[in-house]
Amino acid sequence: MSLRRRATQDLPAAFIIAALLALLWLGLAEGEGWWFGGPAILAVVLMTLHLSPVRAQPLHPLGLLRFVAYFISQSLYGGLDVAGRALHPRLPLLIEKRQIAVQLPDGPARTVLVGTISLLPGTLAVDLEDDLLTVHGIAGDPMANIRRLEKRVADLFGLPDAGMRI
């Protein structure tokens, strides 16, 4: 692979990481020490691309907004739901385990999907083997929740929503 192609591929990711790191530095150093922070960010970006290469993935602004709103409301609901079940004297748990085929492409979209499942009401990601995702549920209709979540994630990355097979 030529250096040039590599650079054009890595450049967007480098900018995003640098921007986020600048925010982190602002938070840590409270706006001081940019003479050190600036070069440090540059060095960290280069080291990150060397150690743990990532590719930038364009986000859809509206999708991002909807995803964040969905995530926050569902997180709250999920927390309340599981807290209620834990404190309920009879411990109501509707345990089921299912496998579903993930339609989202490999990469960040799948990471977000698997990472989010366990925070939303009643679902827990258990395994991901190739395209087959194993989900453990304790409440409600986990399949419907995951289908909705997959659509939100597809929106987030501006991907066509392919639907999901069970």
Add this chain to the structure above:
Amino acid sequence: MLTDWWTIALVTVGCAFFLAGTVGLLRFPDVHTRLHALTKADNVGLGLICLGLMIHDGTLPGILRLGFIWILAIFAATVSAFLIARWHESAGTED
């Protein structure tokens, strides 16, 4: 001060979520259900505590710092929950 009361309320409710998550950890029957309790309750609990502290702090660096803490903690929690669940699934069904 009104903001102080917001902070107290949010942090208290956040702690209550942690407490409920811990009760779930102790009461739920197996590894998978316990992971349910930990990830979800701690996510909301930590989120509310960070939000309360953000209101208390009120400066941009402080808010950024707390935001990073929340995002990192929940991402680490959800990934480790996934890895524990996966390991437990492959290791068999004993607790």
Add this chain to the structure above:
Amino acid sequence: MTGWLFSVTAGLLFAIGLYGVLIRTELVRRLLAANVMATAVFLFLIVVAAETPDGPDPVPQAMVLTGIVIAVSLTAFALALIRHFRAVTGESDPEGGDDD
């Protein structure tokens, strides 16, 4: 109040660690107990540092900081020794080799 409380805690932690060193013969556990003893000593130093009237005394704090890093390197070395010992003798404690 705070100083008194943490002094007593440090003393009891030291006692627990010493008890573990005396009682447990399995080597990793004994190492863990020794680590608890080290922590108790650190706690003593920091309680004294915290109660210095002119503000926290930096000298014990720096000593403990050094001590924490030394403790982890010694733990790693001791664990390597234990692994080596086990590979040589097949035993997990040094005192039990004679009865089987």
Add this chain to the structure above:
Amino acid sequence: MPVSDLLASGFDVLLCIGLLWLAWQAITGTGLFRSVVMFMVFGLMMAVTWARLGSPDLALAEAAIGAGITGALLLNACRAAVSEMRSDEQPLRDRPSGVPKWLALPLSLAAGVGLAWLMHSIPRDGGPTPEAAIKAAETHFLDNPITSVLLDFRAIDTLLEMAVLLLALVGARVLLDQRRLPALYPVPDHPMPMLPSLLAMITPVLLLTGLYLFWAGSHAPGGAFQAGALLGALGVMYQLAGRFTPTHEPGTVNALLITVGLGLFSLFACLSLLWAPAPLSHPEQGAYALVLLIEFALMLSIAATLVLLFVGSRSLQLRRSTNHPGGRQ
């Protein structure tokens, strides 16, 4: 007593009870794994204790080292104990020791209580040393008094500490290399799902936080030790995820990293005799830059030594994730 003081005291009492309970569980409990987990939680509670006692510097170091790296080392030991045990042997049996329990318990208690009493009766008016240290720190070119103790007033301690670190590493390496013990963590064929994403997210954050701690060390909680511990923890994660592959080939970069701290510090000790009557004195000009340079070297060495102590191998090679277009190395 105001309510806030009462709450603080209540918190302290809970903290102390928690510490004692966890230590007791770690030492007397059955099952090594359980003990190690208890010990790790104990380390985290210790970090809270340091913060409570006004030592955020220690809290940072303890959280990364006491709970993190020591815990990972001990978990390694659990794994080694299980995988290297002969099949006919009971895993990790615990025989009655030479000291009977009825004697050990009062003996330890007496030692602990006696020590507490002795420490409590030490006069707290400080005496000359802390006063001098605090006074000197006020006018020092470093604003964090702990860093000035580590790199100026008591630099000799830090220098020797680096020597201890290197010695421990060399010793561990000799012991483990000689027996040709099998690797504890065989490198996985293909990476676990989600783990590369976690690494990709945590790598830049930990690297920058480490550099921040290094930079902050001159005026706020932080410094080479905390930064080194944090970077070391990141290295341990890379090893556990199979991204650092242990090899028995000597590596130039590895060797350089573990020796640069002690080397540069020793060089400074010798050179300082050119401008000062005693070694390890800082020059009038450029002391700050010099301290930063030495601290940076210390940070690199501490981080590399901790990772290699964890792995117990000669050196480490980076293995890039297989799905990257850059390919594997």
